[in-house]
Amino acid sequence: MRHQLTSGVFARRAAALVGALLATAAGAATVPDSESIAAQLRDAAMAGHDIAYNWVSELTTRVGPRPAGSDNEHAAAEWAAGRLKALGFANVRIEPFPITAWRRGTESASLLTPIFQPLVIATLGESPPTPPQGVKAEVVLFPTLEALKQAAPGSLSGKIAMITQRMVRAQDGAGYAAAVAGRTDGPHEAALRGAGAFLLRSVGTDDHRIAHTGTARYYDGRVEIPAFALSNPDADQIERLVAGGEKVRVQLFSTASYVRGAHSQNVIADVPGRERPQEVVLLGAHLDSWDQGTGAIDDGTGTAIIVAAAELIHDLRQRPRRTVRVVLYGSEEVAQPDGPGGAFGGHAYADAHKAELANHVLAGESDLGTDRIYEVALPKSVLGGEFAQTVLRVLTPIGVLLGPRPPEDAGTDIGPSVEAGVPAFLLNQDAMRYFDIHHTPDDTLDKVDRAQLGQNVAAWAALTWLAADSTVDFRAAPPVRP
Amino acid sequence: MRHQLTSGVFARRAAALVGALLATAAGAATVPDSESIAAQLRDAAMAGHDIAYNWVSELTTRVGPRPAGSDNEHAAAEWAAGRLKALGFANVRIEPFPITAWRRGTESASLLTPIFQPLVIATLGESPPTPPQGVKAEVVLFPTLEALKQAAPGSLSGKIAMITQRMVRAQDGAGYAAAVAGRTDGPHEAALRGAGAFLLRSVGTDDHRIAHTGTARYYDGRVEIPAFALSNPDADQIERLVAGGEKVRVQLFSTASYVRGAHSQNVIADVPGRERPQEVVLLGAHLDSWDQGTGAIDDGTGTAIIVAAAELIHDLRQRPRRTVRVVLYGSEEVAQPDGPGGAFGGHAYADAHKAELANHVLAGESDLGTDRIYEVALPKSVLGGEFAQTVLRVLTPIGVLLGPRPPEDAGTDIGPSVEAGVPAFLLNQDAMRYFDIHHTPDDTLDKVDRAQLGQNVAAWAALTWLAADSTVDFRAAPPVRP
Numbered sequence: 008m009r010h011q012l013t014s015g016v017f018a019r020r021a022a023a024l025v026g027a028l029l030a031t032a033a034g035a036a037t038v039p040d041s042e043s044i045a046a047q048l049r050d051a052a053m054a055g056h057d058i059a060y061n062w063v064s065e066l067t068t069r070v071g072p073r074p075a076g077s078d079n080e081h082a083a084a085e086w087a088a089g090r091l092k093a094l095g096f097a098n099v100r101i102e103p104f105p106i107t108a109w110r111r112g113t114e115s116a117s118l119l120t121p122i123f124q125p126l127v128i129a130t131l132g133e134s135p136p137t138p139p140q141g142v143k144a145e146v147v148l149f150p151t152l153e154a155l156k157q158a159a160p161g162s163l164s165g166k167i168a169m170i171t172q173r174m175v176r177a178q179d180g181a182g183y184a185a186a187v188a189g190r191t192d193g194p195h196e197a198a199l200r201g202a203g204a205f206l207l208r209s210v211g212t213d214d215h216r217i218a219h220t221g222t223a224r225y226y227d228g229r230v231e232i233p234a235f236a237l238s239n240p241d242a243d244q245i246e247r248l249v250a251g252g253e254k255v256r257v258q259l260f261s262t263a264s265y266v267r268g269a270h271s272q273n274v275i276a277d278v279p280g281r282e283r284p285q286e287v288v289l290l291g292a293h294l295d296s297w298d299q300g301t302g303a304i305d306d307g308t309g310t311a312i313i314v315a316a317a318e319l320i321h322d323l324r325q326r327p328r329r330t331v332r333v334v335l336y337g338s339e340e341v342a343q344p345d346g347p348g349g350a351f352g353g354h355a356y357a358d359a360h361k362a363e364l365a366n367h368v369l370a371g372e373s374d375l376g377t378d379r380i381y382e383v384a385l386p387k388s389v390l391g392g393e394f395a396q397t398v399l400r401v402l403t404p405i406g407v408l409l410g411p412r413p414p415e416d417a418g419t420d421i422g423p424s425v426e427a428g429v430p431a432f433l434l435n436q437d438a439m440r441y442f443d444i445h446h447t448p449d450d451t452l453d454k455v456d457r458a459q460l461g462q463n464v465a466a467w468a469a470l471t472w473l474a475a476d477s478t479v480d481f482r483a484a485p486p487v488r489p
Numbered sequence: 490m491r492h493q494l495t496s497g498v499f500a501r502r503a504a505a506l507v508g509a510l511l512a513t514a515a516g517a518a519t520v521p522d523s524e525s526i527a528a529q530l531r532d533a534a535m536a537g538h539d540i541a542y543n544w545v546s547e548l549t550t551r552v553g554p555r556p557a558g559s560d561n562e563h564a565a566a567e568w569a570a571g572r573l574k575a576l577g578f579a580n581v582r583i584e585p586f587p588i589t590a591w592r593r594g595t596e597s598a599s600l601l602t603p604i605f606q607p608l609v610i611a612t613l614g615e616s617p618p619t620p621p622q623g624v625k626a627e628v629v630l631f632p633t634l635e636a637l638k639q640a641a642p643g644s645l646s647g648k649i650a651m652i653t654q655r656m657v658r659a660q661d662g663a664g665y666a667a668a669v670a671g672r673t674d675g676p677h678e679a680a681l682r683g684a685g686a687f688l689l690r691s692v693g694t695d696d697h698r699i700a701h702t703g704t705a706r707y708y709d710g711r712v713e714i715p716a717f718a719l720s721n722p723d724a725d726q727i728e729r730l731v732a733g734g735e736k737v738r739v740q741l742f743s744t745a746s747y748v749r750g751a752h753s754q755n756v757i758a759d760v761p762g763r764e765r766p767q768e769v770v771l772l773g774a775h776l777d778s779w780d781q782g783t784g785a786i787d788d789g790t791g792t793a794i795i796v797a798a799a800e801l802i803h804d805l806r807q808r809p810r811r812t813v814r815v816v817l818y819g820s821e822e823v824a825q826p827d828g829p830g831g832a833f834g835g836h837a838y839a840d841a842h843k844a845e846l847a848n849h850v851l852a853g854e855s856d857l858g859t860d861r862i863y864e865v866a867l868p869k870s871v872l873g874g875e876f877a878q879t880v881l882r883v884l885t886p887i888g889v890l891l892g893p894r895p896p897e898d899a900g901t902d903i904g905p906s907v908e909a910g911v912p913a914f915l916l917n918q919d920a921m922r923y924f925d926i927h928h929t930p931d932d933t934l935d936k937v938d939r940a941q942l943g944q945n946v947a948a949w950a951a952l953t954w955l956a957a958d959s960t961v962d963f964r965a966a967p968p969v970r971p
Contacts (some may be wrong), residue, residue, distance in 0.1 A: 068729045071606035079604060122561060124553035125781065127930060215697055216782070216930035240933040244783070247550045247934075299607065300698065301726070448609060448698035451722040452729075 041476045045401045045469040048319050052465035053405060059315035059464050060457055062090070063308050067301040067452045074298040075338035075351070076108030076269030083294050087274045087310070087335055094318050096276035096333070104355035106338050108269035109133050111220075111298055112262030116235065119143060120256035121248065127238040129218035129299065129447075130261045131190060131207070132341050133225065134234040141260035142167065142204040142233060148249055152189040155196050164201035167257060168193070169208075169237075171246055176212045180375060180438035183445075186210045190236070191224040198231035204259050205234040208242035213443035216240055220297055220446045222341050233261055271295065271337030273352050278321045280329040280475065287332045287363065288475040289370040289429070290317060290467065291420045293339035293352060300450030304441065308455055308463070309373035310335050316467035320475070327475035329368060336420040339374075357423035367429040369474045369481045372418030373467065376441040379459045380466045384410040386430040388483045394473070401469045405462055410435065430481035432474075434466050523958045527883045527951040530801050534947035535887060541797035541946050542939055544572070545790050549783035549934045556780040557820035557833070558590030558751030565776050569756045569792070569817055576800050578758035578815070586837035588820050590751035591615050593780055594744030598717065601625060602738035603730065609720040611700035611781065611929075612743045613672060613689070614823050615707065616716040623742035624649065624686040624715060630731055634671040637678050646683035649739060650675070651690075651719075653728055658694045662857060662920035665927075668692045672718070673706040680713035686741050687716040690724035695925035698722055702779055702928045704823050715743055753777065753819030755834050760799050762957065763808040769845065770957040771814050771852040771911070772799060772949070773902045775821035775834060782932030786923065790937055790945070791855035792817050798949035802957070809957035811850060818902040821856075822928075839905035849911040851956045851963045854900030855949065858923040861941045862948045866892040866915040870965045876955070883951045887944055892917065912963035914956075916948050 039047070066083060073080040084101050091099045109132055116126040144167045149155040151172050158168075170189040175182035187210050194205040211219035218236040237245070248255050274294060280286060292309030296302020317333050320326075336352030357364065369386070383402055389395050390413065399409045410433075416422075417431030425431045437459075444450050474481075521529070548565060555562040566583050573581045591614055598608040626649045631637040633654050640650075652671040657664035669692050676687040693701035700718040719727070730737050756776060762768060774791030778784020799815050802808075818834030839846065851868070865884055871877050872895065881891045892915070898904075899913030907913045926932050956963070 064729070068726060068733070069603065069735075071600070071604055071726075079606075082604060118553070121551065122553055122564060124561075124783070125930075214935045215699065216933065217698065240931070240935050243935060244550060244553075244933070247546070251550070253551075301606070448607075449722070451698065451726070453696045453722050453725055 041473065042397055042401060044323065044476070045472045048472055049401060049405060049465040049469040052315070052319060052461055052468050055461055058318055059308070059311040059460050060455070062311040062314055063303060063455060064452055066307050066310070067303045071301045072298045073294060073296045073302055074108070075271050075295045075341050076106050076266060080271060080295050080337060084272045084274050084337065087294060091274070091276040091314070091333070095321055096317070097279050099276040101272050101274050102355065102359055103270045103272040104351065106269050106271045106351050108266040109341055110264045110266060112136065112264055114261045116257060116259050118255065119258050121253045124244070126241045126257065127216045127218055128235040128259070129220040130263050131194070131234040131236060132220060132222035133230045134194070134223055134261065134263050135230060135232070136261045136263045137204065137233045137259055141258050143256065143258045144203055146206065146245060146255045146257055148246065152193055152196065155193060158200045160199065161201045163197060166202055167204045167206055167259070168197035168200070168202040169206035169245065171208050171242060173208065174210050174212055174442060176439055176442070178437055178439055179435060180441065182212065183210065183442060187221070190221050194223045194230050194232055194234035195226045202232060204232050207234070207236045209236045209239050211239065211442050211445060211447065214239055215449070217447045217449055220299065233259060235259060235261070271351060273337055273356050274335040276333045278317050278326065278331040281326040282328040284330050285366050286329040287367045288329055288471055289332050289334060289367050289421065289424065290471060291334045291336060291370065291372040291418065292374055293337070293420055294335040295337050295340055297340055297446050297450070299448035301452065303450050303452045303455055304376040305445055305450055306339070306374045308377040308460060312373045312460070312463045312467050315464045316471050319464070319468045320472055327472055328478065329475040331471055331475050334420070339420055353420040353423045357427055361427070364424055364427045364429055367424060369432060370417070370421045370424055370429045371432045371434065372421045373434070373463070374418055374420070375436045375438055377455050377460045377463060378437040378440055379462050380407055380434045380436050382408045382410045382435040383466070383470065384412065384414045384433040384435065386432065386481045387413040388430065388481050389479060394477060394479050398470060398473055401473065402466055405465055407466055428482070432470065434470065436463070523955065524879055524883060526805065526958070527954045530950040530954055531883060531887060531947040534797070534801060534943055534950050537943055540800055541790070541793040541942050542937070544793040544796055545785060545937060546934055548789050548792070549785045553783045554780045555776060555778040555784055556590070557753050557777045557823050558588050558748060562753060562777050562819060566754045566756050566819065569776060573756070573758040573796070573815070577803055578799070579761050581758040583754050583756055584837065584841055585752045585754040586819070586833065588751050588753045588833050590748040591823055592746045592748060594618065594746055596743045598739060598741050600737065601740055603735045606726070608723045608739065609698045609700055610717040610741070611702040612745050613676070613716040613718060614702060614704035615712045616676070616705055616743065616745050617712060617714070618743045618745045619686065619715045619741055623740050625738065625740045626685055628688065628727060628737045628739055630728065634675055634678065637675060640682050642681065643683045645679060648684055649686045649688055649741070650679035650682070650684040651688035651727065653690050653724060655690065656692050656694055656924060658921055658924070660919055660921055661917060662923065664694070665692060665924060669703070672703050676705045676712050676714055676716035677708045684714060686714050689716070689718045691718045691721050693721065693924050693927060693929065696721055697931070699929045699931055702781065715741060717741060717743070753833060755819055755838050756817040758815045760803045760808065760813040762811040764810040766812050767848050768811040769814045769849045770811055770953055771816060771849055771903065771906065772953060773816045773818060773852065773854040773900065774856060775819070775902055776817040777820050777822055779822055779928050779932070781930040783934065785932050785934045785937055786858040787927055787932055788821070788856045790859040790942060794855045794942070794945045794949050797946045798953050801946070801950045802954055809954055810960065811957040813953055813957050816902070821902055835902040835905045839909055843909070846906055846909045846911055849906060851914060852899065852903045852906055852911045853914045853916065854903045855916070855945070856900055856902070857918045857920055859937050859942045859945060860919040860922055861944050862889055862916045862918050864890045864892045864917040865948070865952065866894065866896045866917065868912040868914065868963045869895040870912065870963050871961060876959060876961050880952060880955060883955065884948055887947055889948055910964070914952065916945070916952065918945070
């Protein structure tokens with residue numbers, strides 16, 4: 008996957024090719040039915056085209072890291088809006104909203120006792136800095152967040168609390184939910200018990216000297232103590248030393264800071280529907296990224312997949328009945344779904360478009376990388392009905408199962424819209440590899456698997472078309488079975 | 490390979506098991522022949538024992554990184570000498586020698602133009618620091634060292650020269666030799682043409698945001714300009730930007746320094762021979778490591794393999810005819826085979842033991858990680874003879890070929906001894922994975938494949954025994970074939 012260079016002008020070649028293909032199919036007097044068009048979109052995307060790959064290549068190369076509220080994130084929004092206009096999308100606009108940005112600054116760590124060793128860490132998002140001289144203290148290990156919660160108040164005074172829980176590799180990413188509470192709530196629980204700082208074995212499945220960052224949760228509007236993720240080999244090392252009877256002292260240093268009065272923004276673009284333009288099928292992904300990588304798989308490819316899927320639909324001779332809307336959210340990474348700030352981009356969209364949400368017929372979010380989609384989860388309203396069977400017929404040839412249950416959590420960005428009643432779908436992706444890279448400096452373009460990226464575009468284009476070209480009411484109660 | 494904990498007391502259980510095994514075999518009045526003992530050593534090592542793994546686990550955990558001349562390297566020597574004594578080796582001694590040590594200090598880099606992006610670098614060993622304000626300049630790319638040499642004198646004034654050559658993955662590590670000249674000689678060639686600093690695509694085969702350090706060569710006693718390796722994804726990024734027509738400016742910063750009057754040391758231990766104790770079969774590996782990892786595969790496992798092989802032989806009821814000597818060299822990583830300092834540990838040994846070298850009958854070095862041995866290369870003197878056939882019979886069952894040629898380069902540490910006339914063998918290892926990790930922070934215990942480590946010990950123990958228990962003259966001219 009190396010050596011791929013973006014063309015200076017954004018390639019429309021492949022899209023033109025799809026258009027020609029569909030024009031030929033439609034040329035024989037009969038207009039193809041909606042399912043046939045979905046199948047053609049699918050096949051065109053599977054045959055390989057450049058829109059998605061060029062999008063993520065250019066975004067990650069020319070803009071690079073896009074932390075919320077940074078100059079780079081603003082540049083990414085300008086770049087994306089320009090590209091969407093050039094691709095022919097309608098109503099392209101940038102909607103800014105205020106945030107307090109967080110900056111990593113400089114960070115370092117080392118073992119001091121029993122012998123000097125440098126450690127690889129990443130400050131957790133929203134963490135305060137250490138004092139200028141750093142924090143030097145003994146590490147106390149806890150296997151889980153629950154175990155930390157058992158520690159007595161004051162028992163960690165003058166200590167650094169460390170959670171050692173390992174993340175489990177699983178196809179559906181279930182290991183993440185099982186481990187991430189340690190990251191979000193560990194700093195608070197450690198602070199309650201008097202700890203001077205918090206350490207976490209990375210919530211990640213790799214074995215590289217690369218730490219996985221991520222956000223710690225605000226309590227009363229702040230993260231109380233400096234909080235860090237350790238690379239997994241470094242966590243192993245500390246565990247071995249402690250198990251061998253050693254007292255382990257570490258030094259932690261961070262100049263993390265907050266930027267008040269910053270702003271982020273959502274980028275929005277439409278493919279207007281031909282019959283019911285006020286009805287919207289919303290495709291979401293986030294444009295911001297963590298600061299250490301270039302946000303290729305989190306979530307450069309998500310934005311690439313939804314843009315490419317919508318663009319394939321835009322290039323058809325016939326528009327779908329309903330509007331397809333692409334929303335590239337800002338400031339997702341530091342979002343706190345149940346915190347005071349909320350999922351900033353997602354909340355900002357749901358607030359600004361409150362009046363339209365009743366006409367948002369369906370929403371989906373791509374934010375789990377670029378590996379193959381293996382399952383589609385549809386709203387309860389259509390499970391067991393003809394729409395689901397049509398989706399299954401179109402997606403089965405590219406390896407997608409029909410999930411038996413509706414989505415439980417459809418994503419951070421569309422979350423506030425879904426809470427407001429918008430029905431959601433999920434295209435579940437293989438997450439076996441994702442959490443090797445997620446939230447690390449390793450999230451770079453070379454990790455994008457181009458063939459699997461194409462399969463994602465195929466599934467998104469076909470499903471989006473079927474939903475947007477239908478008149479199905481995804482909010483309706485499911486059919487009663489005898 | 491995680492979760493392995495070293496026992497507080499160095500485990501002798503496995504060695505005792507081997508002794509019992511061999512005692513049983515030898516118990517039936519007849520003394521087994523030399524080949525049978527070699528086969529038993531091989532099988533015992535393949536069956537799994539703890540000596541090698543515990544050695545590398547304890548070394549990398551309790552001592553950690555061991556840069557030449559550091560407190561950690563000295564602690565490693567003390568630790569190793571103590572362990573060797575506890576294991577029952579004879580004549581255990583530490584032989585110090587003076588060096589000028591090199592210290593990495595703090596380092597950082599970023600793209601400045603066309604947009605800010607942090608870069609992952611590693612200062613090359615022996616590099617001078619940058620000025621305190623860093624070096625900020627445009628990057629000029631060269632595909633190879635030879636291409637850099639074509640640049641006109643002065644043409645790189647005010648620029649940073651960068652070599653973009655990719656290292657090729659190959660079983661025998663041939664890709665390393667093809668790329669490493671850019672690292673050793675690139676800084677000098679760039680300085681000759683006026684460059685203010687030097688950048689190198691990492692000489693490594695991985696795709697992580699981890700840079701591969703290594704030594705730059707002295708010219709007139711120094712490296713002239715600050716020199717850095719870039720992680721491979723960062724090198725990709727710069728190449729894409731330049732190919733896309735961008736002018737790329739970077740900032741480089743380093744506080745590297747030199748420590749005059751430092752010292753390193755070799756650690757030596759013997760299993761004395763029963764008939765010809767003055768004749769030595771030398772097994773070498775290096776105890777120092779780069780500073781960012783913990784030197785697990787470079788060369789913790791090398792030291793573990795030769796110690797475990799010698800220990801299995803030591804634990805036999807019968808000593809071999811000749812002495813088996815283990816030499817754990819210091820200060821290999823910054824060694825410059827043809828530079829003024831020389832391969833410090835290797836030179837120090839060859840100098841201090843000059844009078845004995847004529848009685849060093851054979852030497853081998855383990856310094857290519859822990860993956861399986863697939864080929865043995867023997868001195869020309871024995872190729873085609875009975876000794877080679879015996880070696881083949883013993884090693885073929887564990888997947889080792891008999892190489893058709895004698896060793897060309899037997900290793901850095903034993904190099905000065907080999908140059909002084911000591912015959913050398915090679916046990917060639919699979920290097921497909923080695924250069925993903927080599928000279929990076931990723932060189933940690935979890936990368937050690939325990940099963941393959943056992944196969945290494947098996948091959949080393951069996952071959953060492955056969956050579957040490959023989960009276961073969963490895964210096965002799967090869968047999969004349971009709």
